[in-house]
Amino acid sequence: MQIEMWQIILLSLLGFYAIVENLGICILANQALMMGTITGLIMGDLTTGLAVGATLQLMGLGIQAYGGASVPDYMTASIVGTAFAVMSGKGIEFGIGLAVPVGLLMIQLDILARFCNVFFQKRIDSAVEHVDENKIKLFHRLGIVSWGLSRGLPIFLVLNFGESIVKFVSDVIPTWVTGGLQVAGGMLPAVGIAILLRYLPVKQFITYLLLGFVAVAYLYIPMFGVAIVGFALALLQFKKLTEATTVTQQVVVNEGISEDEYEN
Incomplete structure (x- = not known):
């Protein structure tokens, strides 16, 4: 399946919204299951979106960014994993196998986004000292933009070149690698259940x-x-x-x- 530009834009905006809302109070909107479901609807395959999102939701149970720590971003991973599972046609396990390293990679971009927000926070502190309300609002909004772009931009780039990436994964990477990803994807639900039982x-x-x-x-x-x-x-x-x-x-x-x- 070839992804359309409108789908790329919607999924990029979805990733932007998900990470920004992650700082808010809407606990349903920023879940891997919800992101996978919405992505499945956009891609025209709700079943795959539910399966990928639910699996990553299990993996993310009990994982929170306490104290400002950076953790795997399974929301973004759910979007990318679902999109690639539908585009490649190789099934749910393949999408999950690709989603896991994406979630881990997002840790580095999360750190970069936090670094940018520290810069804007310093500017806000200076504006507070000078009682400059306009600059306070400006840098606050820039912080939101930088935070959202840390997910929205990578999703846009990956999906924009998705066809070539899928072709590379399908034709260039050895079969034993893709097969390993499928096996790992099949094992991940059991890992998620094991983690859940560990805390119950x-x-x-x-x-x-x-x-x-x-x-x-x-x-x-x-x-x-x-x-x-x-x-x-x-x-x-x-x-x-x-x-x-x-x-x-x-x-x-x-x-x-x-x-x-x-x-x-």
């Missing part, structure tokens, strides 16, 4: 984990069905905890201790 209280709720495994591996229940079962079990667990708390409070009150003293 698995030992406390091992029964529910085993039920979910049996439902998928042996009963072949679709993921949506498993999600409904999990939601039902979560409601049951919540109800049990609520009832236990109510009983405990009643026992405390019957023993002559007020609720205020119990809470203290």
Whole structure:
């Protein structure tokens, strides 16, 4: 598939918006799953966008730029990975395999963008000292532009020369390399699940984990069905905890201790 210029422009603007909004409060807009879904719609292959975005979303769980640290940018990776998966026609695993190094490469551009923002921040500090409101607004907006261009511009360049890049990847790079990327892409969902289980209280709720495994591996229940079962079990667990708390409070009150003293 040959990508059109309007698709390149939309995806570049999407990458620009995603990283800028990453500093805001819209937690749904700046997720790899959402970026993959929107990219899939733009590229005309929603299934591929959902698959690539969901896989990268799993990989990014628990990864945050705490303290200003630079972390892999799976939002941009989701855009590029989905676009290349559709353009190349080699499938979801191939797109995921290419998306991972893109996310790691974005770390370097993230550092460059932060460096530019430090420059603008110094100018803002100087403008504050001189009470120059116009310069404060100007440098603030320039900081937003530099931050957005750190993703939007690379996406534009990569996708603009996408046909030649895809041809290079398809014809020049050895088959064992592309095959390795496909194998790695197939393994990444398992890695994401393993990372997720590492931070969840698995030992406390091992029964529910085993039920979910049996439902998928042996009963072949679709993921949506498993999600409904999990939601039902979560409601049951919540109800049990609520009832236990109510009983405990009643026992405390019957023993002559007020609720205020119990809470203290």
